[in-house]
Amino acid sequence: MTTLLDLKSSVLRQVQRSQSLRGRREPTPTPSSPFTHCPDPLPRRISEESVEFFERVNAILQKQENMLRAAQAEGQKGACTVPPPQEHVDQAFIPDRIRRTELDLLYEEAVYTVVNRVGVPSPEHVISDEELFAYLMKVFDMGEEEHDIILQKVQEAKHPQRDINSFNASAITFSVSRHGLPGYSDPYCMLGILLGQSPRETEEKKERKFSFRKKKDKLEKRSSTKEVLPTACIQVTEVKAETLNPVWDEHFLLDHDDDVSVAEACKKLNEVSGLRGMGRYFKQIAKSVRSNGSASSGSEDNADDFLGCINIPLNEIPIVGYDTWFKLEPRSSTSKVQGECHLILKLFTSQRDTALSKKDSNVSIHKKLLSQIVEYEHAHVKREPYNWNGHVCPPAWTVLTHHAVQTDLSPLQQAIIRWQCYSSHHRTQRVCYSLLLRLLRTIDAEWDPVAVRGDLERQLSDSFRLYTEHCLCLMKNMRQVFPCTSAAAITRYELMLRGIGYMQNMQAFKTVCPLRNDLQLDITTAAKKGTVEWYESLIARYKPEDGTLEEQLKKLVQVVDAACADVQRSQNIYNTMFSSAVKVDFFSISYRQLEKQVADDVNIAMERVCGTLEQESSRLTQTMGETIFELFMSLKIFKGFQEFLPLKDAKMLALTGFHNWFKSSIHKWLQIVHDRSCDRIRKAVEMDKLEPLLQAKHSSSAVEVATCFSQVRQIWLQLAWPDSAGAFIFVTRLTDNFCSEAVCYSEMMTRKVERNQQGRDYKSFTVQLCVALNNTEHVRVFLAHLPRDLDWQGVERGMEESCGVEGKEQVYKALNGQLFNMDLDLQREAKRLITLLTDKMLPELRRYIQHISLSPDSINNDDAVSPLMKYLQDTMVILTENLVKENLT
The missing domain is CATH 2.60.40.150 (C2 domain)
Structure with a gap:
């Protein structure tokens, strides 16, 4: 602006029209003059609500960043020793408990093994019969009298053939x-x-x-x-x-x-x-x-x-x-x-002379003995029983070793028995998955298909089947059983997946389970079903179909946010484990399933919203607009995870074009933003004392207005409207809002200066007027960057692609025309402010000019003009010190 030149011209005009110092001048706007761009003053309560409104909008805009921080905090929280949740399973997977009569026969077998030991014991074995019998009595809950009876029976029995x-x-x-x-x-x-x-x-x-x-x-x-x-x-x-x-x-x-x-x-x-x-x-x-x-x-x-x-x-x-x-x-x-x-x-x-060996095979007996010992040993693990590595005490190891040797069990048979016992026990009392993985590797190392036939082959097949189904059940409920909040649970899940991945590649698994040759398909099915059930539980918890339409949308926002958090965990944590262990893209499975269900629910809800807003008596309330905007942003965040999908899975997605569901609502929402912006600007002007800030020549209201414009601009950038035609309409609307708000601000500043001139000395008034001019210039310079901030060139390219060169020219003319008209309006307001200054200067100018005209001829002309020149010089010093450079040029 050429404020100083305008001031000079204004003063000269005033002097020329006042040869007798009594000429008439152009009327200037009074405090009661109407301002076309300025809204009516709003109550104080509404002004406070506008501030809170932008705080809430800012929180919505930062939602994605907050979600990332929350995920990181969740991972850090999981680093603590938080016990993993219980792994509840179907009752069908729980093995039957052994009856008391069978326990007595099994105890006889164990005592018979101790009495008829062969071979030189190793250092880790227990030699004392008393110590071994004492341990067995605890394992089988056997009394002294019952033990003595069975021991005597064993001692009288025929010794086995060696x-x-x-x-x-x-x-x-x-x-x-x-x-x-x-x-x-x-x-x-x-x-x-x-x-x-x-x-x-x-x-x-x-x-x-x-x-x-x-x-x-x-x-x-x-x-x-x-x-x-x-x-x-x-x-x-x-x-x-x-x-x-x-x-x-x-x-x-x-x-x-x-x-x-x-x-x-x-x-x-x-x-x-x-x-x-x-x-x-x-x-x-x-x-x-x-x-x-x-x-x-x-x-x-x-x-x-x-x-x-x-x-x-x-x-x-x-x-x-x-x-x-x-x-x-x-x-x-x-x-x-x-x-x-x-x-x-x-x-x-x-030729072992025991009741059990006469009716059961050695493999079956050893499995029962090991199961009983494993159950007892695990029950006495005090620290982190869920992480038990399967190690047993020396007496248990001594009995098991002697029984395996005496019954001539091969290393492969022992490996299969250990796998059967521990995997079966795991279904009721969880153990460390690294133990199960180690047992699988032992079977794989000892595997000989010729040596596994008949009952042993059938039993191994059943154990593989039951363990696989158990793991698939846990996979289906992985979000509850293996949450990211527990590092221990995540570690267990990774080991479980590694075990399943190892099992499906074992030659033993392929041999005894020939019909289950596509375990990856079962895992994919479990992942899909688990995702569907998790989303259904989410809907059951939030109940987005209950309450008013606004309450339904708020609940739907919670559902979408929860889905966003889930796919983020899938992408950051779960997918890495699935990909490396079982070669399954869990993220793609989970995302595509959730994306379809979220899209269906939001689409239905927005159809109800559009139908309601089309009614003549209905209008979009501020809270409703905030909720719709938040829902849009949540969906946008959810849709953004599509970039992590493989190219083959990124086609024909349900959320493609979801922005069209919100088009009419966003138009009304931007009007609410405009109204709240005007209210915020008015509040800023009211609170402004027209005192320049430190190291600046504008006041607080200019900073507040620029901040308001930045937030509105950020709203548009976060919307990232993909449709070029729709983007042009919105950008035109936003540019018009910015321009009208800037002119409104300039008018309110002029009004404020007018009100403040009463009772103020010339210098303080001039300083405030300079601050007002600088405020207007500060806002004008900020809006000069609108073509860059709102990406006008991107809108022009989009319109050119869809509508040709005419579309590009239409965008250019419409948007630049708005800025040009705003600039003219701001210059008009600046001239009004200058008029206020000249009006303030006129009495002094008349006095000094009258002094010159009445001075005698004996006084030198320079001396006669000197007071006037000093007055003008002082005024110029004030203007130079308080006006920004752009207002001085």
């Missing part, structure tokens, strides 16, 4: 010197059990048994090759032709209790002395075995060479057996033949 399970697992490797055996050998192995010796014989054996040193005494022939040797206790492998590194992989069962055959074999062996006798003994055994007991003759030159042997005392075999390499003892100290043999030896019993 056997050795031998598996020549790998190979015998020979190392032969250059002058040793020519070429390759045709090796084979013989295995058998020798009866123990008396203490005296044992001492003698230390000197001569398996001693291959030649004695000076002449060796005596004790037996001939024609003699038939007892072969029932001797096992011989097949012959591996021409090799020094044979591999047999053969399995043998040695009966430790076959006293007759073993005694006979030992008798023959005791007759052997010296190397030649030992070699002849084994050669005769081999020939006897090969000929099924019939004698064969031949030259001893063609007989097999005796290379070495291994002596393994049975009373040194551990409970779990041997699985290691044994070094062969050479036939003599000078022998160059060396070698190692890999053997797997296991002790076990058969």
Whole structure:
């Protein structure tokens, strides 16, 4: 503006029209003059409501940011040790409890196992019978009298038959010197059990048994090759032709209790002395075995060479057996033949004399025993029982190990039993999912489809099925069972998903559950159903169909906000776990399901709103407008999550074009915003003392008006109207509102200055007038950025794309025309303010001019004009110090 030039022109006009100092001047607006753009003054209560109105709108605009902060706070809260919620499951998944009569039989089996222990115990095993019995009595809730009766029964029962399970697992490797055996050998192995010796014989054996040193005494022939040797206790492998590194992989069962055959074999062996006798003994055994007991003759030159042997005392075999390499003892100290043999030896019993073993399989009995112990052990876990890792106490481990060894359960059978017991127990008393995952990996490592047939295969299939259905049930209720507010629950959920993901890729699962080959489809179905049920519970909680239309919309806002929070959790937390563990896009499943249901409910509600507003007697109230705007913003936030969808899932969505449901309501809402803006501006002018702020030349009302405009601009930016034609209408409407509000503000400032001029000295009045001019200029400069702030170019491009060049020109002319007219109105108000200043200056100007005209000719002209010039100079100093640069140019 050219305020100073306008002031100069105004003063000159006033002086020229007043040659006699009594001329008439143009009338200026009085305090009672009407202002076309200024609304009527509003009550104080409404002014306060306008301030609160913009505070609420600002809170709505910050909703998305607040939701992000809330999600972060929720994650931080979950970092605390908050116990996870209970994992309630269907009663169909809960296994039946064992009856008391069966418990008594199972207790007899456990006592029988303790009494008839075999093998050398490990350091972690309990040796004391009393300690083991005391533990079992607690596990089975057994009294002293009942225990004594069962113990006596077991002690009187027949002892089980002891056997050795031998598996020549790998190979015998020979190392032969250059002058040793020519070429390759045709090796084979013989295995058998020798009866123990008396203490005296044992001492003698230390000197001569398996001693291959030649004695000076002449060796005596004790037996001939024609003699038939007892072969029932001797096992011989097949012959591996021409090799020094044979591999047999053969399995043998040695009966430790076959006293007759073993005694006979030992008798023959005791007759052997010296190397030649030992070699002849084994050669005769081999020939006897090969000929099924019939004698064969031949030259001893063609007989097999005796290379070495291994002596393994049975009373040194551990409970779990041997699985290691044994070094062969050479036939003599000078022998160059060396070698190692890999053997797997296991002790076990058969013909167990217990009531339960006569009617149930060993696998079934061991499973019942383990289930009873697991239930007892878990019940006594005090700290975080939901996180139990499945470890049992030493007495429990001792009993379970001995029973597994005695009943000859393979590692695979034990792995399957442990999985069945712990997964079944987990359905009633949750355990750590890492334990279940570890059990699955054990089954996978030991898996042999040939070894799992019949009942064991059916039971493993059932356990997989029940566990899978249990997990799918939990997935369906994941928002309640595994909430993000509990870090422990999230960790459990991740481990559960990893377990399910691992299970579906197991060869065992594919073998025993061939019809369940698409577990991902089941997981997807559970996720969909769980999302639908969660949304239905949300509707049941908020009841958006009850109450007045405004109350219904408010409840619907709560529903949409809850859905936004849910999809945010799905995207930030749950989806990562699903994608990595089971290769399922949980976010897409959940979002698409919620998006459809939210769209249906909001569309129905907005149809009712539009129908109500179309009635002549109906108008949009402020609170209703706020609610509609908040609902629109909530839907916009919800729709914004579409950017995280894969391209294939981002098509044909129900919320596409949802803004059209709100078009008429938003028009009415913007009118409410305009009314509240005018009220806020009026309030700001009332409170303004026309005192310049620190480091500024405008006052508080100018800052308040600019802040109000910024918030309204932010409303539009947050609306982000996607329709170009609709955007043009709204931008035109907003620009007109801004311009009219700016002119209204300028008029109110003029009125305020007029009222304040009464009783004020010239200088203070001039300063206030300068502040008023600066306020108007501050607002004008702010609105000069409207083309950028409201993205006029984007609107022009949109209209050009939809309506051609004519549409672009229409936007340009309409919007720029509004700014041009506003600028003219602001200049008009500035001139009115300048007129007020000139009116204030006229009395002084008349006085100084009259002084000049009445001064005598003897006074120098410069001296005569000096008072007037000083007055003008002082006025210019005030204007220069208080007007902004734009008002001085």
